[in-house]
Amino acid sequence: MKTCPFCKEVPELPSGDGTQYEIVCACGMAQSCVQISDLMTIDERAGDDFIDYRYAEEYVERAKAEAIRKWDDRC
Numbered sequence: 001m002k003t004c005p006f007c008k009e010v011p012e013l014p015s016g017d018g019t020q021y022e023i024v025c026a027c028g029m030a031q032s033c034v035q036i037s038d039l040m041t042i043d044e045r046a047g048d049d050f051i052d053y054r055y056a057e058e059y060v061e062r063a064k065a066e067a068i069r070k071w072d073d074r075c
């Protein structure tokens, strides 16, 4: 994962609670955000219980990979 273009730090990766996976640099200048359900099929959405305001780990991991890809693209 690339460093932030503004402060040159590598941002911390969030745990993935909630409906979107959002990487926000501590400097507040850079971010990368993915709607987790955008990467899920209709069947996957229907089959996920979204327990404790969190999607199943495989979907969180998928969104995390995409958020990192977007982050690296932009830098």
Ligand SMILES: [Zn+2]
Residues within 6 Å of the ligand: 004, 005, 006, 007, 008, 009, 025, 026, 027, 028, 029, 030
């Ligand atoms: Zn930064």
